[in-house]
Amino acid sequence: MLNSLFQSPIKTDDSNPRISRRAIDHIKKLIVVLLLISCQNKPTDSSLPKAKAGKMFLTEAMFQNQTSIKLDGEWDFYYQKLLSSEEIKKNSSILKNDTLVLPGFWNEIKREGKVYSPQTYSTFRLHLTLPKSFLNGQFSFYIPHAFTTYRMYLNDILISENL
Numbered sequence: 343m344l345n346s347l348f349q350s351p352i353k354t355d356d357s358n359p360r361i362s363r364r365a366i367d368h369i370k371k372l373i374v375v376l377l378l379i380s381c382q383n384k385p386t387d388s389s390l391p392k393a394k395a396g397k398m399f400l401t402e403a404m405f406q407n408q409t410s411i412k413l414d415g416e417w418d419f420y421y422q423k424l425l426s427s428e429e430i431k432k433n434s435s436i437l438k439n440d441t442l443v444l445p446g447f448w449n450e451i452k453r454e455g456k457v458y459s460p461q462t463y464s465t466f467r468l469h470l471t472l473p474k475s476f477l478n479g480q481f482s483f484y485i486p487h488a489f490t491t492y493r494m495y496l497n498d499i500l501i502s503e504n505l
Contacts (some may be wrong), residue, residue, distance in 0.1 A: 393417055395441060397469045402476070410484065416441040418467040419448065421458055425465045427498050442466070 390408070391398055393415030404411060419442035420430075430437065442448055449460035458464075472479075485494065485502055494502040 391415075393444075393468055396439075396467055397471070399471045400473065400476075402473045405476070413468060413470070414444060417444050418465075418469075420465040420467070421448070422462055423465050424463055425467075427467075427495065430465075430467060439467075 391400060391404060391411065393413060395416055396418035398413065398415065400411065418430075419440045420437065421440065423437075425437070440451075440453070442451065444466070447460070448458040448464065451458055483494070483502070488504055490504070492502075492504050493500060
């Protein structure tokens with residue numbers, strides 16, 4: 343029955359031109375595309391924070407309308423160095439670092455003729471500042487499966503790893 347609805351010809355006379363099968367197919371495709379676009383779960387709020395130069399500042403207002411906040415943006419990137427927070431604090435003036443936009447891949451970066459090899463190791467660092475009223479709160483991190491080995495520390499405490 344449904345098939346007959348779409349296949350039945352529209353009677354035509356001079357005041358009612360016939361709609362072609364091709365036009366109906368295009369309309370169906372457009373409806374499907376619009377439905378898919380409307381179901382996406384991407385935030386459209388441009389006020390969501392982004393990390394800049396290895397730092398991200400979060401405010402209470404950001405948590406009022408959001409249940410999760412992505413830590414996307416410019417992270418400090420120490421190529422071919424495995425560093426602890428202490429080592430970074432002690433040697434920040436002499437350590438050479440770059441920034442890398444995450445999510446992303448360091449082997450896709452080409453700066454000043456330098457190409458980073460994907461088959462090596464590095465340290466990523468993000469200094470996250472929370473509102474004082476949240477300091478004793480409970481937070482969680484969603485870490486998508488990474489097809490690589492990593493260790494994730496929070497205030498020098500190992501909170502996640504994939505070995």
